[in-house]
Amino acid sequence: MAMGPSKPERAADPYRVMLVDDSAVIRGLFARTLESDPEIEIVASVSDGQMAVSTLEKNLGKIEVIVLDIEMPRMDGLTALPKLIEADRDIAVVMASTLTERNADISLRALALGAKDYIPKPSSTRELSGADAFKRELTAKVKAFGNNRRTRRGERLPGKRLFSAERRAAPAASAAPIAARTAAPAAAGGAIALRPAGRELPQVIAVGSSTGGPQALFKFLGDLPKTLRLPILLTQHMPPTFTTILAEHIKRSTGWECVEATDGMPVVPGRVHLARGDHHMRVTGTPASAVIKLDQGxxxxxxxxxxxxxxxxxxxxxxxxxxxxxxxxxxxxGQKGCSGLVEAGGTVVAQDEATSVVWGMPGAVARAGLCTAVLPLGDIAAWVQKQTMRRAA
Structure with a gap:
């Protein structure tokens, strides 16, 4: 296996990717998908974890993102992962696996070992060839993680390839718990304005997360006191099966009661209600008798x-x-939903850029001026607890 030659149609400095999968057909489909974007170049393609580790060690600095299969001969993805990170601590690894309960559990374990994200791949080449949503998601993740790596290493030139909702700003300054103030200037658009907290005490906590979310959730919920007797409604962008396993991991790692929501389930104080994969989770009723409704709108x-x-x-x-x-x-x-919440008198807090895997969702609400605070992940739980205990205005 040799490093692939540079292609003349590529961008001047494309994101460099290694594909690791025991199926040459799958690697070929992945390569065609990614290289349809001129800002991505496949520089290596190998069939098992052992070859991936060897290739990375021989080409340090030349590979930025790895798409890593789980089940492979000689060395599987979970075994290879820590060896890849040991070889290059800044490498961004995206786990790719089919939608099985076992693979969902392994993918979440991989996140704990340092993988940046996971992507559920179609179970057949026929499905993959027509899976537009998968192709769009894979391309977006590779570009986001490639950009993150260059930002961390100081390699990204100002203004270079900041795309769509992943336009990144400088980390926002920590915010005062109640009073509005102005955060540090943002590299992509001036200062971030903060607003006062809502006048009424919260009776429910809503959490939204996506890329990097599982590890952030383990930290946030692990820090949040179990004495906080409010219902928690959680939407994490995840497919079916993965949400089932995530609920189990949250319960095991944080001590919170966490359930994958079902249609008609009552909303219970002191419980985390996790949206089921491939279903929107909404609530109906009154605060005292709220009920979950799932739909596939x-x-x-x-x-x-x-x-x-x-x-x-x-x-x-x-x-x-x-x-x-x-x-x-x-x-x-979450940006539009937070806008409606703020208009109704509610309160929003966002994770800061420095501790986010991707500062897309939190950055969007922060730049829109919807937040009372923009905080490091480790400070959010204590801040939330204070908001539930302060005196109503």
Missing amino acids: PPENFCRPAVDPMLRSIVEVWGGRALAVILTGMGHD
């Missing part, structure tokens, strides 16, 4: 489940007596 922001429909329904039930937490994630899902 059209994707919003290319996502199902999506954060926006959850937030809209929360406003319908609780009005402004709600607090939204927007964690790391690609895109801008």
Whole structure:
């Protein structure tokens, strides 16, 4: 296996990717998908984890993103992952696996070992050839992680290839808990304005997350006191099966009762209700007798489940007596929902750029001026607890 030659139609400095999968057909389909974007170049393509480690060690600095299969001969993806990170601590690894319960569990374990993200791949080449959503997601993740790596290493030139909702700003300064103030200037568009907290105490907490979300959720919920007797509604962009496993991981790692939501399930204080994969999660009823409703309406922001429909329904039930937490994630899902929440008198906090895997979703609400605070991940739980204990205005 040799490093692939540079292609004349590529951008001047494309993101450099290695594909690792035991199926040459799958690698070929991945390569055609990614290289249809001129800002991506496949520089290596190998069939197992052992070859991936050897190739990376011989080409340090020449590979930026790795798309890594889980099940392979000689050395599987989970075994190879820590060796790849040991060889290059800045390497961005995206796990690719089919939608099985076992692979979902392995993918979440891989995130704990340092993988940046996962992507569920279609189960057959026929499915893959027509999976437009998968192709779009794979391309977006590779570009986002390639850009993140260059930003961390100081290799990205100002203004270079900042695309769509992943336009990045400088880390926002920590915010005062109640009073509005102005955060540090943002590289992509001036200062971030912060706003006062809602006048009424929150009676429900809504959490939205995507890329990098599982690890952020483990930290945030692990830090959040179990004495906080409020219902928590959580939408994480994830496919079916993965959300089932994520609920189990949250319960095991944080101590919170966490359930994958079902249609008609009552909303219970002290419980985390996780949106089921491929279903929007909404709530109906009154604050004292709220009930979850699941539906398969059209994707919003290319996502199902999506954060926006959850937030809209929360406003319908609780009005402004709600607090939204927007964690790391690609895109801008949650921005419109947070806008409606703030208009109703609610409060929004977002994770800062420095601790986000991708500052898309939190960056969108921060730049829109919807946040009372933009904080490092490790500070959010304590801030949320204070908001639930302060005196109502």
